[in-house]
Structure formats: C-alpha cells, structure tokens
Amino acid sequence: MALDKPYQDVPGTTIFDAEQSRKGYHLNQFCMSLMKAENRQRFKANERAYLDEWPMTEEQKQAVLARDLNRCIASGGNIYFLAKIGATDGKSFQYMAASMTGMTQDEYAQMMLQGGRSPEGNRYRGEQK
Amino acid sequence: MAKITASVYTSHVPAIGAALDNGKAAEPYWQPVFKGYEPSKVWMKENTPDVIFLVYNDHATAFSLDMIPTFAIGCAEEYQPADEGWGPRPVPVVKGHPELAAHIAQSVIQDDFDLTIVNKMDVDHGLTVPLSVMCGQPQAWPCQVIPFAVNVVQYPVPSGRRCYTLGRAIRKAVESFDAPLKVQIWGTGGMSHQLQGPRAGLINQPWDNAFLDQLIADPEQLSYKPHIDYVREAGSEGIELVMWLIARGAMSERAPKVVHRFYHVPASNTAVGHLILENT
Numbered sequence: 482m483a484l485d486k487p488y489q490d491v492p493g494t495t496i497f498d499a500e501q502s503r504k505g506y507h508l509n510q511f512c513m514s515l516m517k518a519e520n521r522q523r524f525k526a527n528e529r530a531y532l533d534e535w536p537m538t539e540e541q542k543q544a545v546l547a548r549d550l551n552r553c554i555a556s557g558g559n560i561y562f563l564a565k566i567g568a569t570d571g572k573s574f575q576y577m578a579a580s581m582t583g584m585t586q587d588e589y590a591q592m593m594l595q596g597g598r599s600p601e602g603n604r605y606r607g608e609q610k
Numbered sequence: 611m612a613k614i615t616a617s618v619y620t621s622h623v624p625a626i627g628a629a630l631d632n633g634k635a636a637e638p639y640w641q642p643v644f645k646g647y648e649p650s651k652v653w654m655k656e657n658t659p660d661v662i663f664l665v666y667n668d669h670a671t672a673f674s675l676d677m678i679p680t681f682a683i684g685c686a687e688e689y690q691p692a693d694e695g696w697g698p699r700p701v702p703v704v705k706g707h708p709e710l711a712a713h714i715a716q717s718v719i720q721d722d723f724d725l726t727i728v729n730k731m732d733v734d735h736g737l738t739v740p741l742s743v744m745c746g747q748p749q750a751w752p753c754q755v756i757p758f759a760v761n762v763v764q765y766p767v768p769s770g771r772r773c774y775t776l777g778r779a780i781r782k783a784v785e786s787f788d789a790p791l792k793v794q795i796w797g798t799g800g801m802s803h804q805l806q807g808p809r810a811g812l813i814n815q816p817w818d819n820a821f822l823d824q825l826i827a828d829p830e831q832l833s834y835k836p837h838i839d840y841v842r843e844a845g846s847e848g849i850e851l852v853m854w855l856i857a858r859g860a861m862s863e864r865a866p867k868v869v870h871r872f873y874h875v876p877a878s879n880t881a882v883g884h885l886i887l888e889n890t
Contacts (some may be wrong), residue, residue: 493809560806561670568695593876595682597813
C-alpha cells in the first residue's frame with residue numbers, strides 16, 4: 482500500500498524523506514566528508530577522481546560537478562549536507578539558496594529584505610504564481 | 611526538588627552567530643535583530659538558571675546519515691563547539707549536567723519515549739546561537755546545559771503532538787530530581803523558512819505570528835497541527851517549529867507570564883521569532 486505523502490503537491494519543494502535519504506545516502510556522505518580540510522583539498526585538486534571514490538550514481542556526480550543543487554536534491558541530496566559543497570567553494574548559504582531559485586544572489590537578497598517569498602500562489606502545484 | 615522556572619523560544623539562524631562572531635552586530639542589517647534580544651540578555655542575567663535543557667537540532671554535523679536518532683539526550687560532562695566547515699565558533703565549551711540528564715533519560719524512557727543516549731558529541735549552531743543571543747559573548751556560559759537533539763532533517767520528523775507530550779514527560783522528570791535546581795527549557799529553530807528548491811526564501815509572517823499567539827494561549831490545540839501545514843505554510847525548514855512544542859509542553863498547565871516577544875524578517879533566509887515565558 483502506498484504511504485501517505487501529502488507534501489508531494491507542494492511546489493518547488495522536495496521533502497527529504499526516508500525514500501530520498503536511501504537514494505542519496507552516498508551523495509550526502511560524500512558531502513559530509515568535506516567537513517575535513519584534507520578532504521576539501523583532495524576534492525578541489527581533482528573533483529572527478531574524488532567523486533569516483535564514492536559509490537554515487539553518474540547523475541549524482543554530474544549534478545555535483547555542475548553545482549546544480551536542484552539536480553542534487555532530485556537525486557537524494559539534502560540541503561544541509563549539500564551546503565558543505567558551497568562552503569568548500571567559499572560560497573555563502575544565500576548564494577546557494579539563490580542558485581536554486583533562478584534568481585541572482587542580489588535579486589534573492591532583495592526579495593528577502595522585502596519580506597521573503599510570499600506563500601500566495603506557492604502552496605499547491607499548479608497554482609498561478 | 612528541581613523545577614522548571616521558564617521557557618525560551620528562539621530561531622537559531624547560523625548567520626546570526628556569524629554576525630556576532632565577526633563583529634557585524636552593529637551593522638544596519640543586523641542591528642534590529644540584536645536589538646530584539648537586548649531585553650532578553652537583561653532578563654537572562656537577572657534570572658540565570660542552574661541548568662538549561664536546550665532543545666535544538668543538529669544540521670548534518672554530529673549526526674551524518676549513518677545514524678539518525680529522533681530524540682537524543684546529551685549526558686556528557688561537556689560538549690565542544692563543532693567545526694561546521696568554517697572552523698568552530700569562538701564560543702565557550704558547553705558544560706553539561708550528566709546527573710540531571712541521566713535522571714531525565716531514565717524517567718522519560720520509562721514514560722515510553724525512546725531517547726537515544728549520547729555521551730560524546732560536538733554541538734553546532736543550533737545549540738550555540740541561542741546561547742549567544744541570550745547570553746552575549748561571555749568567557750564561560752553562565753550555567754550548565756543539557757543538549758537535546760531532535761531529528762527535523764529527515765522526514766518523518768516527530769509530530770507536534772508527540773513533541774508536546776514529550777515536554778510533559780520532561781517536566782515530570784525534572785520535578786522528581788532531588789536537588790533544588792532552577793531549570794529553564796529552551797525550544798529553538800524556525801520560524802518560517804525554506805532553504806531548498808525553487809521555493810527557497812518562503813516567509814509567512816501572518817502564519818508565524820498566529821503560531822506565536824497560539825503557542826502562548828492554546829498549545830494543546832496547536833500540538834495537533836499536522837506536518838503538512840508547517841511545510842505548506844512555513845516552508846520545508848519551518849518544520850523545526852515542532853521543537854518549540856517540547857519546551858511549551860514542559861511548562862505548567864497555568865497560563866504563563868509573557869516576559870518578552872520579538873519577531874523580525876529577515877535574518878539571511880529566515881524569519882526570526884523569539885518568546886520568553888515564565889511559569890506563574
């Protein structure tokens with residue numbers, strides 16, 4: 482029987498549930514490894530070689546190489562883990578957040594200063610923005 | 611006997627800690643945030659407890675995906691501030707209270723809540739930012755702290771109802787500890803925010819303020835709010851607010867005294883909410 486997942490109709494949102502966590506285990510543990518300075522250095526020296534040490538899918542590796550966080554999330558990544566890639570790159574969290582929304586960092590920061598993204602039109606998939 | 615004197619609720623946005631650590635607290639962007647905590651720091655000095663039972667969540671720091679405890683109670687002597695990728699925050703070591711923590715673990719597990727006992731872990735911004743906003747930048751934290759980590763990273767997270775009833779079990783445990791300790795319970799995280807996907811940046815000010823109203827006046831009813839309401843209305847990371855219900859559940863059944871209330875948007879990607887409630 483299918484489990485109840487009412488959050489699947491929330492637009493622009495992927496809930497990191499047990500299923501996503503299973504898919505993303507190695508991707509997220511790769512991210513976790515970047516908390517150590519020596520691993521960050523090895524990753525930066527040869528990203529592909531470092532990724533190949535992990536039993537990740539090719540899609541996950543390509544998503545990391547492209548720094549496409551939405552693709553990373555679709556293949557099981559969780560934002561708190563993925564943030565460690567941004568930290569390795571010396572990027573702020575706000576830069577990473579903006580990169581997932583199709584906005585520039587300035588546009589995103591301005592939206593936050595003006596009170597953030599409104600929930601109006603953003604509660605259900607298919608709503609008019 | 612020990613008793614719970616008050617509860618404190620606050621967001622734990624990492625950028626707030628970074629602003630303080632890097633001397634940016636007086637900048638126009640951050641000044642309104644820290645101003646909101648000025649009365650709190652005064653109150654904290656005048657009402658320093660013996661122990662803070664600090665409910666927070668770990669953000670892929672002490673717990674990777676190797677182990678995901680739903681409720682984890684820290685029973686250690688002390689906890690080091692974690693290196694989250696930028697070096698540890700320059701804040702004091704957190705001193706625990708192993709005797710009270712072990713007593714609470716014993717009591718709460720016998721009340722059917724399956725806690726994970728943690729005897730060694732580092733603590734991340736989820737725990738240290740609340741201490742910073744309430745205590746400033748002291749050489750040592752003014753009291754002992756029992757870290758209580760809740761999984762709100764991987765779904766399903768515990769329900770609001772379960773958090774609220776857990777708070778009641780914690781109250782019972784504290785009140786049966788045979789030493790005259792003053793204990794505060796803090797609930798941290800929130801308020802509305804979403805850090806992932808094309809909907810990142812979501813903030814819902816009316817919803818947040820209604821949550822604060824109901825947390826004060828009718829937490830029993832609030833505890834039945836389903837997860838999907840948090841996600842849809844307050845963003846995927848707004849679910850952290852279930853942790854506030856643990857602290858509220860630990861308060862007396864009598865109406866609390868509202869000592870301080872503060873709300874501000876934005877701090878980086880997040881709405882900041884803060885309450886101090888005293889038992890009457």
